[in-house]
Amino acid sequence: MSIDYQTIKHELQRQLGEKAVTDDPVRRFAWSTDGSYFRIVPQLVVTANSIQDVEHTLTVARRHQAPITFRAAGTSLSGQAVGEGILLRLGYDGFRDIHISDDRNTVTLGAAVIGADANARLKPFDKKIGPDPATLASCMVGGIVANNASGMCCGTTENSYKTIASAKLMFADGTYLDTGDEASKAAFLKQCPQLIQTLTEMAEQTKANEVLSNRIRHKFAIKNTTGYSLNALVDFSDPFDIINHLIVGSEGTFAFVEEVTYHTVVEARFKASALAVFYNMVDAASAIPPLKTDAVAAAELLDWASIKAVTGKPGMPEWLSDLPEGAAILLIESRANDPDTLNAYTQQAIDAIKHIDTERPIEFSTDPSVYGRYWAMRSGLFPIIGGERPRGSSVIIEDVAFQVEDLAAAAADLSDLFDKHNYPEGVIYGHALDGNFHFIITPHFKRQEDIDQFDRFMQDVAKLVIDKYDGSMKAEHGTGRAVAPFVEMEWGVAAYDLMKKLKAAFDPTGLLNPGVILNEDAEIHVKAIKQAAVVDDWVDRCIECGFCEKTCPTSELNMSPRHRITTLREIHRLEQSGDHQGAETMRAQAQYDVIDTCTACQLCTIACPVDNNMGMLVRELRGPQIDNTAQKVLDFQAKHFGAVNQVLSTGFEVLHGIHKLTGSTVTGKIMDLGRKISSEVPYWDPSFPRGSNLPKPTPADGSDKPTVVYFAACGGRTFGATPEDPDSTTLPDVMTILLERAGYQVIIPNNTRSLCCGQMWESKGDYKNADAKRTEMLTALKEMTDNGRHPVIIDALSCTKRTLADSDIDFTLLDAVDFIHDHIMDKLPPVKKKTSVALHVGCTATHMGAGTKMETIVNRYSDEIVRPDGIYCCGFAGEKGLYKPEINKSALRHLKAKLPSQISEGYYANRMCEMGLTRQSGISYRHLAYLVEECTRT
Structure with a gap:
């Protein structure tokens, strides 16, 4: 039966809204990827921000028998977060509640809560959630539970299975269950008696089958996420306990997880780590059994290939290059809540392995x-290998588990398989304390021969792990499509039949994430493999992991860097395959999402494990799109920037007057008319600022005061006060007042209006004018420094950043934040203090490491700082916020709600960003200089 997805789309849009449901080909393709090596394009993408959204989607999916895949952050490594049919993804607004119990022993988390955010809320109480996957800063709780994700320290004792208290679930038939609520359980018992009876009988039969129950216990004695959590059938008798634990690791094939309550675990206050360097893998592996004590929280193993991969890289120990070939390293960590216990633990660890020779003292x-x-050495493996892989290749991380006593032999066997199947780049590392190995290979999938080779490799891995060592094909990454063909091989017929009965009991029609975990296709692990087209140095490094999505200001609006890169790869793949028309069509359809709305904030670089920089890539892509007419406009602006800047400032002052006389309606109509004439006319907004002015130099008085050169950046000298600001004093005036109050003689470049760092041209991809303007600016500033005697101060972080970037400056140039912190605060002690103010630490502040100084400044002049969580970038992107206000609105959509009602003022250090912050918060955001000036005013 064919499925009418157009009808499904219209039905869902009527219920959820048009924005929540899309069949746009570009956006569908953008969501066809997760952190795995698979790519499956859905027919529809649905964004759910409430359980009602999920219920409506399930109802429509059942009516049309359309398959549906649930997706959290999409950091999954086994292909379980992509699927055909309907892809229902967690939105960026719903499912994010966090509630900590009064005794701090439990925490209730919405499915879209990021793991690290949960731990940040628990940290003041010395608590955390048990699971600690490497993706904790990006992955969501729904995915953590669905995959039973673990990590370096939680092992098999503090993972989701062991620490889950209850869950709120919606099943395929729309039935709802809260396993922590007695009334909900009673209602479910009446609604779904057959499921309860089936689970009860299955648990009884499994316990009665001694061979099967022993097999299950044996399999879960080590890390294991292959197949379903059959241990729930032997560990529990209450059907709701069974449901609670079967959901863990079910990868969205049993139910939608709305919310989870975890038992929290203790976060130790004190930590110590050591590198134990052994002469070979056998010695390193033999050290693991004696280290499995309370004294050791983690023991990470790096093989010789891993050591070679990180040797000589920035931040890595220099002595790595001196190690003998074949060496292996154990990174050992001990944790405790007091120093004495920690000291005892570290000594116990040393004593436990002192009988084994080490290359260096422990x-x-x-x-x-x-x-x-x-730990940087350990975590650096993935980005180093992923970033340095051959262009056009994929990066695959698999994770297997063995009995601890088999580690050394298993590592040797895995290395032999790398050689046998021509993967010389393969490395082995992992959570040795739990018998868990990760291995990385970087295969090409250009030809069928490449895919066949990978298939042969995986078949041999399965024989090694399962037949030789009776280990786990998936220790912590979830089954997904990657090892679905090997589930029966690992578990045996009886256990596999049990899994199929469980799937049928929870999802009789098979609509939920079909093909994941259980799949009769023996070749599913080598189908729908991503094709990594060679595009650009920036794009080619991307591993599509999704780490960038948390901080990207446009993730909710349309796309994150991962999605933009995925789309660019497909455009180039189409071109390289000869489908030039298809490539051109997709390029045109993707212009708004991929190019036009990227803010180029470059926060993705900070989150990216391979140091990718979507912001720089997009700027490079914009360059060739500048046509002759646009280039002439940009050239004119650069050549006559003084006049252009003056016109802008005057124009906003005039606009302020028009608005004052006519009101918003008339002013808005005038602006709309202007936009029909030129796209350079901004969208009207009542929060628009007045015009500003140039700073006034200090009159010469013949004194020997220290002198500073003050450069007022474009934003502050163009845009003055907004209606929300408490007074109309401009930033150039405030900076001059503050500098003079601190005892400085202030001089101003004569041609300030004409000078610019070039940011506005670079953002459009016009590097010629951008670099010329920066050179012009630096030359003019240097002339004012009296051969470097006077420092230069710039009052906008983004301008300072670009001026300093790649420039050989032989004079002192500081941002106003640095100068206030380093040279003004101690000269001007506070006369008064604020009670509470908001502080924004934006993308440029993050790149420049200015956040600490900003907080120090605010702490000097305010009793409390409010920094709304989850606000990383304002999305104003220089002047882009004037022409594409939807980016700013989306990026700061939560700002107003996150500010306490008593907060009436906020601060940053870039006028354009402050305008966007003011617009979306409804309170005045101004430069930190305003705070310092007011609080030191006598």
Whole structure:
């Protein structure tokens, strides 16, 4: 039966709204990827922000028998977050509640809560959630539970299965269950008696089958996420306990997880780490059994290939290059709540393995700057290998588990398989304390021969792990499509039949994430493989992991960097395959999502494990799109920037007057008319600022005061006060007042109006004018410094950043934040203090590491700082916020709600960003200089 997705789309849009449901080909393709090596394009993408959205979608899916895949953050590595039919993804607004119990022993988390955010809320109480996957800063609770994701320290004792208290679930038939609520359980018992009876009987029969129940216990004695959590049938008798634990690791094939309550675990206050360097893998592996004590929280193993991969990389220990070939490293960590216990633990660890010769003495460090480098070596493996892989290749991370006593032999066997199947780049590392190995290979999938080779490799891995060592094909990444063909091979016929009965009991029509975990297609693991087209140095490094989505200001609006890169890859793949028309069509359809709305904030670079930079890529892509007419306009602006800047400032002052006389309606109509004439006319908004002015130099008085050169950046000298600001004093005036109050003689470049760092041209891809303007600016500023005697101060972080970037500056140039912190605060002690103010630490502040100084400044002049969580970038993107206000609105959609009612003012250090913050918050956001000036005013 064919499925009418057009009808489904219209039905869902009527219920959820047009924005929540799309069949746009570009956006469908953008959501065809997760962190795995699979690509499956859905027919529809539905964004759900409430359980009602999920219920409506399930109802429509059942009516049309359309398959549906649930997706959280999409960091999954086994292909379980992509699927045909309907892809229902968690939105960026719903399912994000966090509730900590009064005794701090449980925490209730919405499915879209990011793991690290949950831990940040628990940290003041020395608590955390048990699961600690490497993706914790990006992955969501729904995915953590669905995959039974673990990590370096939680092992098999603090994962989701062991720490889940209850869950709120919606099943395929629309039935709802809260396993932590007695009334809900009673209602479910009446609604679904057959499911309860089936689960009860299955648990009884499984316990009665001694061979099967022993097999299940044996399989879960080590890390194991292959197949379903059959241990629920032997560990529990109450059907709701069974449901609670079967959901863990079910990968969206049993039910939608709305909310989870975890038992929290203790977060130790003190930590110490050591690098134990062994002469070979056998010795390193033999050290694991004696280290499995309370004294050791983690033990991470790096094989010789891993060591070679990180040797010589920035931040890595220099002595790595001196190690003998074949060496292996154990990174050991101990944790405790007091220093004495920690010291005892570290000594126990050293004593436990002192019988094994090591290449270097084992010394634990409690210095975060020291052991931070150790863990950087461990975490650096993935980005280093992923970033340096051959262009056009994929990066695949698999994870297997063995009995601890088999680790050394298994590692040797895996290495032999790398050689046998021509994957010389393969490395082995992982959570040795739990018998868990990760291995990385970077295969090409250009030809069928490449895919066949990978298939042969995986078949041999399965024989090794299952037949030789009776281990786990998936230790913590979930089954997905990657090892679905090997589930029966690992578990045996009886256990596999049990899994099929469970799937049929929960999802009789098979609509939920079909083909994941259970799949009769023996070749599903080598189908729908991503084709990594060679595009650009920036694009080619991307591994499509999704780490960038948390901080990207346009993720909710349309796309994150991962989606933009995915789309660009497909455009180039179409071109390289000869489908030039298809490529051109997709390029045109993707212009708004991929190019026009990227803010180029470059926060993706910070989150990216392979240091990708979508912002720089998009700027490079914009360059060739500048036609002759646009280039002439840009050239004119650069050549006559003084006049252009003056006209802009005057224009906003005139606009302020028109609005004052006529009101918003008439002013808006005038602006709309202007936009029909030129796209350079901004959209009208009542929060528009007045015009500004140039700073006034200090009159010469013949004194020997220290002198500073003050450069007022474009934003502050163009845009003055907004209606929300408490007074009309401009930033140039405030900076001059503050500098003079601190005892400085202020000089101003004569041609300030004409000078610019070039940011506005670079953002459009016009590097010629951008670099010329920066050179012009630097030349003019240097002339004012009296051969470098006077420092230069710039009052906008983004301008400072670009001026300093790639420039050989032989004079002192500081941002106003640095100058206030380093040279003004101590000269001007506060006369008064604010009670509470908001602080924004935006993308440029993050790149420049200015956040700490900004907080120090605010702490000097206010009793409390409010920094709304989850606000990483304002989305104003220079002047883009004037022409594409939807980006700013989306990026700051939660800002107003996150500000306490008593907050009436906020601060940052870039006028354009402050305009966007003011617009979306409804309160005045101004430069930090305003706060300092007011609080030091006598």
